[in-house]
Amino acid sequence: MKSVSGLAAIVRAIEGRAVVSAAAKATQHRFLQAALYSSISSAKSRCFSLDGLADHFGHSTRSAAHGVGGTMPFSVAASSLAEDVQAKEPPCSKKFLPNDVVLYQYEACPFCNKVKAFLDYYDIPYKVVEVNPISKKEIKWSDYKKVPILVVDGEQMVDSSVIIDKLFQKIHPEISLDSVPDKDEDRKWRGWVDNHLVHVLSPNIYRSPSEALESFDYITTHGNFSLTERIIAKYTGAAAMYFVSKKLKKKHNITDERVALYEAAETWVDALKGREFLGGCKPNLADLAVFGVLRPIRHLKSGRDMVEHTHIGDWYTRLESSVGESCRIKA
Template sequence: MAAALTKSLGKVGWYMLESAACPRLGSVSYLFGNARLPGSSRAYGTGGVGLWSRLSFQRGKGRMLGCALLLGGGVGLYQTVKCSMQQQHLAQEEREAPAGGPLLTLYQYKTCPFCSKVRAFLDFHGLPYEIIEVNPVMRKEIKWSTYRKVPILMVDSKVQLNDSSVIISSLKTYLIDKEKKFTDIVNSYPEMKSVNDSGKEVTEYNNKYWLMLSEDNTKRIYPEKHMQKEEMKWRRWADDWLVHLISPNVYRTTAEALSSFDYIVREGKFGSFEGFFAKYVGAAAMFIIAKRLKSRHNLQDDVREDLYKAVNEWVAAIGKTRKFMGGDQPNLADLAVFGVLRVMEGLQAFDDMMANTKVKHWYHRVEKATLNNQGRKGTAAGGH
């Protein structure tokens, strides 16, 4: 599978690199999608903002696009061949929907931080789900979709959710108040369309961090008034800031970029030419793109410092008296931050973060909580 995927990426990359006349080629979306299944009743949500979002290349820059195609697939392939059985143990067994519960299918890229957030939520609550891994370049697994980003979550093969935060807020609301119809819950997150500074139409959900609960349930889930606002604040922070620190840190130097692609080539069992092309061209492209992201988000010369600062800011917000921001159990903010950081596992950036910040103990507590489905009991009782 790994070799086949990379061979496809190589062909696409070579096509773009050999194209003498390369017109404006649209955008390359690394980490998302937007979709509607044939026959599905509804489609909700958006994929949010990617690690690099809608990178467009003018005439004469087709070569970089070819490199980016190799890169986008390479990052996904890196984690795919490194696949953690523990993280996907719920998805790899054949299951039927639990009694009274929804049947869930998640379309994802393994390394998409927004997809990782959704998996962390589902695993923590012990919700069975099937994973459909989407090829990050061809995306044939969602060819039925007009929405071309991920994550996409299908509920009972009828209701489609596309934005990671809408997915999580909708499911959490449903788990707390199962008397509500799922479609009614999702209707509480209407699309808000607008035109951005570039003149492109964008879709957002201004209330996607809210749980749609009654006053009594809100008081029960958030016994102190500040708890709900705190959770929402840090969920938004994870989407709007933390996620943008990942790619510049993973590909901070040429050595780190090459290190990432070393694993791909070794595990994919390439021929000598394919391996050379995937490793050096892909790594070079990602290094260049990471520099562009660094400039776009006004990061420091050493982007590690921004990562360390952000992670320590998160740990400080939890404080010394709480195991998690949610108290004795992770809340939605804990799961969101954990999901974003988890996509760096196995890379130097992750090791450096663990060694140079205070996040280690919190991270391992959340990891254990998700692997052991510690939210399952709270889910059954409708707890937070």
């Protein structure tokens, strides 16, 4: 624990100064980067192991890259009120009025954010239980040890895409998933989100030590961490994920992280073919999936760069207006 204590002392020394000169800031930044690189050995052996971080921040069997972030102004143009009314789905069918919906999640998980985007769009109130990535004590009751887990009136649902399909059927019992308009296009792009888009995010989010720290500022603020865990996670975790992201970059044959992100964004814009949404006048499940995965990175440098260098901003703004406010309620 000496290395952890030392790191915590460094953190307190660095963060305890409210005002520093420009030269001091530069020195502080270099010192922090050195601390990040040197702490990787602790990340491998202490309570925040690389395996534990990988499991939490993106390396399950479904994805090698879970995105993180806060809130970024993606707005390029505001949708009109008429567009908002037309695009927003009405409240849930009277046939589906759940009394208790609980989402077990990691705040930074893109698959959890897919589910939340769906719940928000359909105005389904839900509670959130943040799962501690180390102990996972919050889901010890379940045989399924990954997130998201959604419990609807006592019924457990797992796997983000399966959860969304089940909820859609409950909301629209009169519609078969096989008879959804343009179902092949919808399924194609939902698969693209899970199998491609999420893998592009991690190498971008953790591209540099400073970007990794930016990401972990959000994770440690919103995640289920004690004060000690928060300090360790922010610095040791950022260092660990910086190195892990380099392995992911190689694994997924990514030469330039930003180019890959921009290409993914433009690929999605091209898929719209001039439509407001992939679903036409209102979002379909693929629209919600892309939006959900991108929403966690909207305040990060990678997200800001993506909007600045691609044409995805207009679509994102329309989707953000359509999804509306979060339906999350206090547990």
